[in-house]
Amino acid sequence: MTITWNEHTVSLDKPVLVVYLSGWIDSGGAAQLATDALLAECQAEPLAVFDDDTYLDFRDRRPTMKLVEGRNTVLDWQHITLSHGRDRIGRDIIIAHGPEPDLAWHRFIKELTDAAVNLGVSKCAHLGAYPFSCPHTRPSRLSMTTASEDLLATLPFLRSTLDVPGGIGSALEHSLHGADIPTLGIWSQVPHYAATMPYPAGAVALLDGLRDALDLVIDGTDLRSTMVEHRERLDKLVRDNSEHEQMLKQLEVAHDAQLADEPGIDAMSPTIGEISADELSEQVERFLRGHD
Numbered sequence: 001m002t003i004t005w006n007e008h009t010v011s012l013d014k015p016v017l018v019v020y021l022s023g024w025i026d027s028g029g030a031a032q033l034a035t036d037a038l039l040a041e042c043q044a045e046p047l048a049v050f051d052d053d054t055y056l057d058f059r060d061r062r063p064t065m066k067l068v069e070g071r072n073t074v075l076d077w078q079h080i081t082l083s084h085g086r087d088r089i090g091r092d093i094i095i096a097h098g099p100e101p102d103l104a105w106h107r108f109i110k111e112l113t114d115a116a117v118n119l120g121v122s123k124c125a126h127l128g129a130y131p132f133s134c135p136h137t138r139p140s141r142l143s144m145t146t147a148s149e150d151l152l153a154t155l156p157f158l159r160s161t162l163d164v165p166g167g168i169g170s171a172l173e174h175s176l177h178g179a180d181i182p183t184l185g186i187w188s189q190v191p192h193y194a195a196t197m198p199y200p201a202g203a204v205a206l207l208d209g210l211r212d213a214l215d216l217v218i219d220g221t222d223l224r225s226t227m228v229e230h231r232e233r234l235d236k237l238v239r240d241n242s243e244h245e246q247m248l249k250q251l252e253v254a255h256d257a258q259l260a261d262e263p264g265i266d267a268m269s270p271t272i273g274e275i276s277a278d279e280l281s282e283q284v285e286r287f288l289r290g291h292d
Contacts, residue, residue, distance in 0.1 A: 002051035003082075003111055010047070010084055015092035016214040017116055017181075019126035021080065023100030024167030027190035028199025030129035030140075034206040035097055037223045042085025042093055048115065050080040055101035055108055080108075082115065088217040094119060100168050109168070113175045124176050124183040125213050126169035129202045132189040135251040136234045140205035145170060146184035147177040155213060157186065184213060191251075194234065200227040 020035040038044070052058075056078060064076040080098035087093055094116075101108045116124065134141070144157035152159065169185050176183040186209040188202035203220075204227050210216045238248050 002054040002107070003048050003115065004051070005048045006046055012084070012092045012094075012119055014122040015084070015094050015119060016216065017094045017096065017121045017124040018210065018214070018216075019096040019124065019169060019172060020128075021096065021098060021100040021126075021168055024169070025128050025130050025187075027129045027131045027195040028197065028202050030188050030190055030199050030202030030206060031127035033198065033200055033203035033223060034127055034210075034220075035095065037203065037207065037220045038093070038095055038210075038218060039083060039085070039097065041218055041220065042087055042095070044083035044085030044093070044095055046081055047084040047094065048082040050098075050108070050111070052077060052079060055080060055103055056099060057102035060102060061099055088219060091216060093216060094121065105168065105171060109171050109175045112172065113179050113181075116176060116181055117179050121176075121181055123214050124172070124181055125210060126172060126183075126185050127187075127206050128167070128169065128185060129188045129190050129199070129206070131192045131195040133251065134189050134191050134255050135248055136191045136194055136201065136231065137248065137252060138255055140188045140190065140199075140202045142205055142209045143187040143189070144184050145173065145187070146182075147173045148182050148184070151182055151184050151213075155184070157209065157212075186210065186213060198230070200224075200230050203227075 018035070018038060020031050022032060026032055058077075061078050063078070065072055066074040066076065078099050080096070080101065083095045083097065085093055085095070096112065130143075142157045143160060144151070144155060146152060173183045173185060186206055188205040188209070190199045190202045200223050203223055207218050207220045207223070210218065238244050
């Protein structure tokens with residue numbers, strides 16, 4: 001076994017599993033922000049830790065050395081951890097967090113699947129976020145991926161048709177589905193021009209998606225407050241330049257038109273006349289980067 005369990009056992013009642021393993025697409029750090037909010041609000045405590053040397057390449061993920069006047073005080077290693085907590089109504093939640101494995105994916109997937117079965121996991125969702133031609137003045141929309149026809153039929157999230165490299169979450173979807181654990185990926189859309197800065201609105205959308213998919217009750221109060229502050233900052237940056245304010249309005253038009261035409265389809269390149277929304281996003285991104 002390459003997983004070490006906490007010696008203190010806990011009683012679980014049909015827990016749900018939320019997975020965020022960093023290293024794949026997470027625009028605006030939305031999935032990381034949502035996971036951090038989950039860990040804090042659910043008062044999650046470590047339940048088990050996977051063996052680092054089996055799954056992580058430390059030449060790529062070197063530990064952080066903390067120096068105090070030349071003295072090497074601490075080495076901070078990354079870990080893949082299973083933590084346990086409870087939501088606002090006492091529902092058991094297990095959170096798999098840490099870096100995406102660099103090595104032995106098949107072994108890791110089997111080990112996590114076996115752990116989920118042994119813990120009695122009832123449903124699973126993994127989190128991510130991707131850049132999209134959408135305005136920050138609209139709520140972040142959610143897309144889904146799953147191997148389950150039943151989940152596709154019952155959840156309201158967007159669906160795409162495309163070929164794209166898969167992360168560990170896509171492999172877990174198949175493995176957990178094969179173990180009769182309904183599993184999906186929940187992805188929030190993040191405006192292109194905000195993708196390189198923290199985007200709390202995307203994280204809030206993911207928390208709301210977990211409510212719809214897993215029946216989790218998470219307030220995320222601090223994250224929602226940060227979202228309002230961030231929205232006001234972006235509004236001001238765009239409002240101070242009439243050219244970019246007009247570009248934002250055109251992005252809004254493209255977003256609303258796409259929403260009205262195909263509310264359940266995630267179209268990857270909406271256009272505005274002869275000017276693509278991607279091109280507008282690039283211009284706004286350059287403007288915002290110039291203002292930190």
